[in-house]
Amino acid sequence: MTDSPLSSPEDRATVERELRSMIAEAARLDTAVVAQLPADTELFGPEIGLTSLAGVTLLGAVDKRYGVDVAALDLSLDSLQSIATLTDFVAAHRQPR
Secondary structure, three states: OOOOOOOOHHHHHHHHHHHHHHHHHHHOOOHHHHHHOOOOOEOOOOOOOOOHHHHHHHHHHHHHHHOOOHHHHOOOOHHHOEHHHHHHHHHHHOOOO
């Protein structure tokens, strides 16, 4: 992913931390709980339990924060598989500030 504006591990870690907070808010979970989940935790799986409405809320927050319209760029929404896939997708597509 050399084309990514987020080439350093620190930048990716920041995006993941911020996304975990957004996920917790959208799913109405404790931020500390989501922060401790493995990166491969499924967003719509039992640990997070994201609903379709919460998913829309999350996508809106991602678009607002990073300028990434996940639904428009990833028609199959594969990027919503897990915390890690969403982080990778946003890191690769986010708009520089």
